[in-house]
Amino acid sequence: MIEVKNVDKSFDGNKVLKNVSAVFETGKTNMIIGQxxxxxxxxxxxxxxxxxxxxxxxxxDGRNLPDMxxxxxxxxxxxxxxxxxxSALFDSLSVMENVMYPLEMFSPxxxxxxxxxxxxxxxxxxxxxxxxxxxxxxxxxxxxxxxxIARAIALQPKYLFCDEPNSGLDPKTSLIIxxxxxxxxxxxxxxxxxxxxxxxxxMEIGENxxxxxxxxKAWQGNNKDIFHVHNxxxxxxxxxxxxxxxxxxxxx
Amino acid sequence: MSLLNDTxxxxxxxxxxxxxxxRWRMFFRQFPKELxxxxxxSLPIVIIISVFIGAIMTIQTKLNSSNPLLPxxxxxxVTRDTLLLEFSSTIMCxxxxxxxxxxIASEIGTMRITEQIDALEIMGVNSANYxxxxxxxxxxxxxxxxxxxxxxxGLVGGYFVSLFTDVISxxxxxxxxxxxxxPYYVFYSVVKSLVFAFVxxxxxxxxxxxxxxxALDVGKASTNAVVNGSILVLFFNLLITSLMxx
Numbered sequence: 342m343i344e345v346k347n348v349d350k351s352f353d354g355n356k357v358l359k360n361v362s363a364v365f366e367t368g369k370t371n372m373i374i375g376q377x378x379x380x381x382x383x384x385x386x387x388x389x390x391x392x393x394x395x396x397x398x399x400x401x402d403g404r405n406l407p408d409m410x411x412x413x414x415x416x417x418x419x420x421x422x423x424x425x426x427x428s429a430l431f432d433s434l435s436v437m438e439n440v441m442y443p444l445e446m447f448s449p450x451x452x453x454x455x456x457x458x459x460x461x462x463x464x465x466x467x468x469x470x471x472x473x474x475x476x477x478x479x480x481x482x483x484x485x486x487x488x489x490i491a492r493a494i495a496l497q498p499k500y501l502f503c504d505e506p507n508s509g510l511d512p513k514t515s516l517i518i519x520x521x522x523x524x525x526x527x528x529x530x531x532x533x534x535x536x537x538x539x540x541x542x543x544m545e546i547g548e549n550x551x552x553x554x555x556x557x558k559a560w561q562g563n564n565k566d567i568f569h570v571h572n573x574x575x576x577x578x579x580x581x582x583x584x585x586x587x588x589x590x591x592x593x
Numbered sequence: 594m595s596l597l598n599d600t601x602x603x604x605x606x607x608x609x610x611x612x613x614x615x616r617w618r619m620f621f622r623q624f625p626k627e628l629x630x631x632x633x634x635s636l637p638i639v640i641i642i643s644v645f646i647g648a649i650m651t652i653q654t655k656l657n658s659s660n661p662l663l664p665x666x667x668x669x670x671v672t673r674d675t676l677l678l679e680f681s682s683t684i685m686c687x688x689x690x691x692x693x694x695x696x697i698a699s700e701i702g703t704m705r706i707t708e709q710i711d712a713l714e715i716m717g718v719n720s721a722n723y724x725x726x727x728x729x730x731x732x733x734x735x736x737x738x739x740x741x742x743x744x745x746x747g748l749v750g751g752y753f754v755s756l757f758t759d760v761i762s763x764x765x766x767x768x769x770x771x772x773x774x775x776p777y778y779v780f781y782s783v784v785k786s787l788v789f790a791f792v793x794x795x796x797x798x799x800x801x802x803x804x805x806x807x808a809l810d811v812g813k814a815s816t817n818a819v820v821n822g823s824i825l826v827l828f829f830n831l832l833i834t835s836l837m838x839x
Contacts, residue, residue, distance in 0.1 A: 419717040
C-alpha cells in the first residue's frame, strides 16, 4: 500500500500540488485522473521520487520516501516497476535484452534462470516469440507497451506505476493493455497506480480513482460511483465526450 | 552565474559517475562497445586528417624555410616536432571533440528526452555511472593509441611528399625526422591527450544528461558539448603546456 499524506509541491513559487492525501491500495488498479495540467503527472513523479516534495509524507508500506537517503531510495526502487508513456525501451537492446536488463542488474539468478524469467514475462504479456530478438524500433507501439510491462514486472515488483499507458494506441489495443495491467495487478498482488485521462480505461479498470483538479484531490471513489457524483469539475471531465454524454442520458 | 551553476552540476554529475559500477559485468559489456564506437570508428577520420596534414605541413614548412643557412633536414625536423607537440594531440582532439562529443551528447540526450534515463533511475540503477563511465574509460584508453597512430601517419604523409614530389628529397626528410628526437615530447603529448579525452567525454555527457525538451534541445546540447569541450581542450592545453614544457 502507498499512502500519500498532505503533499505539497511547487515549481518556482507556483504551487502545483496542494495538500494532497490519498491511499493507493494493494492488489487494486488505482487511477489518478484529471485534465491536462491538473497536476496528476507531478503527483505520480513525486510518489516515485523523481520530484522532491515540499511538505508531506509518501509512505511505501510505512517507509517514508522523503526521509530516505539516495542509497535507500535505490533499494526501494528495485521493488518498483514503471510503464512510461513512450515505453522508454532501450534502443540499443533487443526486446529480450530489455526484459533481461533489470534481472542482469539486480537478480542473483543464473543466466538460464534469467532467460527463463524474461521469457515467462514476455509470454505473460502475450508477446509472440518471433518478436523476442527484434529491436524496439521494429515492433508496433502496442507491442512496445507490452514489452515495457514485461520489463516492469521482471523483478516481481510490489509497486507498479503506469504513466498514460494508452497514449498513442488505438481503442482495441488500449483495451488489451488495460486488461493486461489489471490481470497482472491481481495475479501478483501489486499496488498499481495508473496516471490517465482516458475515460474508457477508467471505466474498464478503475477500482480506486483519485480525481485531481488544480493540484487538489477533488474526489476519490471507484468506476461504479463516478457516474453518480455531484462534482462539477469531475462531471465536466467524465462527460466531456459525446459518447459518455449519451451514456449518461441513457442512464437517466 | 550560469557558469557557476554548470560547474557545480558538472562536479555533482562526476561524483555520481566516478564510483564503482553497480555490476562490473554490465560495465564490461558496455566497455568494448564504447571502445569500438568512440575509438575504432574514429580511425578513418584520424587516418585521413593525419596523412593530409603531415603532407601539407611538410610542403608549407619547406616553402617557408628557403633560407640557405638552414640545414636541409629542417623541414623534416619541424614537421615531426609540430606533429608530436601539437597536431596529433591538441588538433586531433579538437577534431575528435566534434565527432565523439556530438555523438555522446546526442545519444545520452535522446535517452533523456525519451525517458530511458528515467527508466534506469526507476529501476534503481545509477544511470550516470552506467551510461557515462564506460564512455570516459573507453575513450581515455583509446586516445593514446589514436595519438601515436596519428603521429606516425602524419610522418608518413610527409614521406609521401618527399617520395612523389620535388619539394624535398627523401634523404633530407628522413634525416630531419630522426634528428634530435626528444622522447619526452611523445610522453607530453600522450599526457595531454588523456586529459583532453576525459574533458571531451565528460563535458559531452554532461550536456546530454541534462538535455531537456525535444529533438531541438538535443541538437543544442550537442552543439554546446562540442563548443565548450573544444574551449576546455584549448584551456587545458595551455595549462599542461605551461606545467610540462614551461
